[in-house]
Amino acid sequence: MNCAVCSNPMITLELDQVETDYCLTCRGIWLDKGELEQLLGDTLQAQQVLQSFQIAQDCKESPRRCPICGKKMEKVLAGPESKTTLLDRCKKGHGLWFDSGELESVLSLGRFDSEGKLPSYLKKMYTRK
Amino acid sequence: MGAIAVLLLIVLIGLILFLLAIIGIYNALVQLRNQADNAWSQIDVQLKRRHDLIPNLVETAKGYMKHERETFEKITEARSQAMGAKNVADAAKAENALTGALSKFMLVVENYPDLKANQNFLALQETLTSTENKIAFARQAYNDQVLLYNNKTQMFPSNIIAGMFGFRKRDSFEIGEAAQRETPKVSF
């Protein structure tokens, strides 16, 4: 599987029996469908968080391609305000892409319940002390 | 010339066919005997593999199983007896004791979840399980081969050839009974 930004081969990281995919070159993070479900649980609330991402209209950023199906992904807004972060979501539902640094800003926006499994896991995995 | 020549020719052909049949039966007997030998050596190979495996297994498990000294002692003792056995009967007896000690150990292991989480131990446990299976299956395969071979040495007409060339009946390898029986010569 290749990185959506720099096309280098991505590596898979496993911690506490959860896997995420990571690009060592540009530090992009890919969470595929199964991994997201594992981190969000099957709760309705978790689904709502993902559904609540609004598709960004007239966006200047060039589209990234899904590492799984290679199709262009859609830009989604990860926050309600104007200073929000843009994420990439596969239209076929294969997963969610975070550019380098995007994860931190999404987490700082507080959109996710900070006690939840997803943010705490990602924080533990990807933010070094 | 006709009649005698034809008769001679028939006798000659008959003789050749007879010889061919004897060669065929002889070769079949040799093949069956070799297969039985081969099956026997498989048992030997697996028993040796088990001896090599035990020190490593005991070393890994000891740290976790502080209260099972008796189990370990039994395993180590049975192993050294099996390796030092002077004759086949003693070896078979010791190997059976080792099988018993190891299967008890495998049951006890279930009470130590920490040990069962150790990757190194899990790999050793799988190798041990497989080696135990291979010993059992090798015995079974040896007995199958011996049955085929013995049938051949006892049935007409191959029993005549077998008697002429000294193909003797073999004993099968019965678990538990093996100690009392004279099993084929093999060096442990």
Added chain:
Amino acid sequence: MWQQIHINKRNSILLLLSMGLVLAALGYIIAAAIGGSPEAGWLGILIASAIWLIMTLVSFTSGDQILLASSRAAPVTPEVHPQLFNIVEEMKIAAGLPKMPKIYIINDPAPNAFATGRNPQNASVAVTAGLLTRLNRDELQGVIAHEVSHIVHRDILFVTLAGVLLGSVVLISQVFLRGMVYSSMSARRYSSRGSSRGGGGQALLMLLAVLLAILAPLFTQLLYFALSRRREYLADAGAARLTRYPEGLASALEKIAQQDIPMESANQVTAPMYIANPLRGKKYLNLYSTHPPIEQRIRILRNMSQGASLADYEQFYRSVTHKAGMIPQSALSKETVSIRPPSTEKTDPSSLNQIRAMGDLMRKVNGFKFLTCPCGVILKIPPNFPTGKAQCPHCGHVLSVS
């Protein structure tokens, strides 16, 4: 125990002969119909034989390779799945195979397995990643024993030969029928005297040829499938005896039956080779199914609580299927094969762990490297990773890839 090999041989030769007869008849009638004379028919037999010969040569020299490649099976080393190798070796010893079969893993989540090769010296066993992650040790042993029984019974050779014959019949029929459609169209367009040439006799021959070209593949397939069903029972009987634990295979079959994802990498000709029909989900007539009903196979195995000999299997085969005996009397020696206790291993991984285990398995098959960082993160590095060093994003530790 292995006496059924000889019975198998006789049945196989009869079956192959009748398939060969169908092939020859097909060649004769088609050529006679096209050429308009019985002499041309002999040429047709010659051409059909030539096609068959070429296909046989190809399948003998590289048939297993073609099959393995078309099922996307990858050869693996013992490090990828030590237990699989152990179990294959156990069954190799139990069955007295002269050589370890080559082992392949198929990248497919549907649980299934097959064996192929010309003879016990050149045999291969392929299992899917889905099978390896779903079955426990005893169940996997049952499946491998079933495949090794196929090897010992020489079913793999039979399936290869019958597959080639079936393939030849299908090929010739298809070429002829398509040619007919094409030529009848062009004949109508370009020639007005096409039908006047041979007269009534040839028209009748033509009709016969078309009928045969339609029926021959169906008939050959029926022959092929009928015997392959019987072979499945025989391999189950062999597996029970080899493992001395019929419950292992029974419970494996049960798990396989629960899955009804059809395999992507299987087709009509290769379907009879698998332990369970890989094309489930599609509906077939009873005569047309490659495998006996899986519930019956399970029920026979589960009934065997007293012993695991061929005679025990035979007894319950009769009571479950209400059919006459399957194993010839000569193969039913008066032996007692006692059932062994189940293995102590009691790990039944949860479905989430199964998915991860399957992913790891396929990564190992595909040459990924697994590095464990001191902080506990496992880095899974693809084989095409360009640099020799990887920094753990969790703790910053730099690990050497090579």
